[in-house]
Amino acid sequence: MDQLRHTRISYGDNVRQRVSVWEPSSDIKPQSGGAWVIFIHGGAWGDPSNTEEDFIPSIKHVVASYDSLAHAPIRGFAGIDYRLSPHPKHPQGPETPASELRAAKHPDHINDVWSALQFLVQEYDLASGEYILVGHSAGATLAYQLCMGSYVLDGQVPPQSVPLPTTIIGISGIYDLGGIDQRHDGNYAGFITSAFSSDRSRWKIASPACCPDDRISGRNLPSHNILAWSPQDTLVDEPEIDSMVAKLKANGANLLTLKDLTGEHDHVWQEGSQVCRLIKLAIEQLQESP
Numbered sequence: 001m002d003q004l005r006h007t008r009i010s011y012g013d014n015v016r017q018r019v020s021v022w023e024p025s026s027d028i029k030p031q032s033g034g035a036w037v038i039f040i041h042g043g044a045w046g047d048p049s050n051t052e053e054d055f056i057p058s059i060k061h062v063v064a065s066y067d068s069l070a071h072a073p074i075r076g077f078a079g080i081d082y083r084l085s086p087h088p089k090h091p092q093g094p095e096t097p098a099s100e101l102r103a104a105k106h107p108d109h110i111n112d113v114w115s116a117l118q119f120l121v122q123e124y125d126l127a128s129g130e131y132i133l134v135g136h137s138a139g140a141t142l143a144y145q146l147c148m149g150s151y152v153l154d155g156q157v158p159p160q161s162v163p164l165p166t167t168i169i170g171i172s173g174i175y176d177l178g179g180i181d182q183r184h185d186g187n188y189a190g191f192i193t194s195a196f197s198s199d200r201s202r203w204k205i206a207s208p209a210c211c212p213d214d215r216i217s218g219r220n221l222p223s224h225n226i227l228a229w230s231p232q233d234t235l236v237d238e239p240e241i242d243s244m245v246a247k248l249k250a251n252g253a254n255l256l257t258l259k260d261l262t263g264e265h266d267h268v269w270q271e272g273s274q275v276c277r278l279i280k281l282a283i284e285q286l287q288e289s290p
């Protein structure tokens with residue numbers, strides 16, 4: 001990490017409305033035209049122990065895979081944090097200042113992701129080049145919700161200055177809220193309700209795999225999509241990735257599906273080497289066909 005300079009910046013009043021940016025330090029002259037690599041963490045929209053720093057183990061592996069960042073087609077890394085919904089195991093008392101409240105309800109989370117990207121466009125020139133968006137679990141849901149535009153923002157229009165990513169890497173993602181809850185005997189309804197209300201028609205609208213085809217058609221999708229999942233994941237099951245594969249295929253997306261990750265749900269980002277492999281794959285794809 002000594003080749004990187006870390007800056008943490010707020011894009012809103014809540015403590016969770018922040019992004020971390022890791023840029024090559026000033027003595028490194030990165031190649032021009034490199035991509036930003038941006039991460040959205042998971043945690044079921046409410047686990048306060050997940051933050052944008054969940055990206056750090058993966059960043060370390062990516063940096064270590066190059067002799068020097070000067071030779072890497074990477075402009076920098078960023079991690080997006082966003083307002084969280086209430087979590088039963090982490091109650092907050094009435095004395096909690098508004099800036100620390102975890103009281104977000106959909107579409108607050110996805111609105112925050114748009115705001116964070118807008119901030120990166122303004123301050124880091126994100127729109128001038130390519131960017132790879134990596135989402136883990138609920139972070140993968142959020143990544144694909146970007147492709148759904150106003151449909152998933154209760155009709156609000158997303159900021160037009162923000163381009164969609166060139167590549168989305170969805171890791172162990174949740175793509176069909178009703179489906180995953182049903183297959184887990186209703187045990188996921190607690191966190192889904194906390195984030196999306198008890199109105200199941202809102203769950204469906206928020207689910208990328210259930211998105212009407214005219215909302216997620218080819219032109220609203222990234223040029224490259226990589227969906228990955230580990231058969232040892234005990235929290236997110238195989239039908240989840242299958243539902244998104246089907247949705248993307250039906251809409252003519254350029255898609256690579258990898259079901260060969262290993263280890264538990266959170267092991268994948270905690271350890272980082274597999275996320276690194278996916279990022280390097282995405283970079284290779286961009287070099288072959290931007």
Ligand SMILES: N[C@@H](CC(=O)c1ccccc1NC=O)C(=O)O
Pocket residue numbers: 042043044045046047136137138139174235236
């Ligand atoms: N760590 C979370 C659980 C969690 O993150 C999760 C649980 C089931 C399925 C997906 C999950 N995370 C997705 O972002 C918690 O303790 O509430």
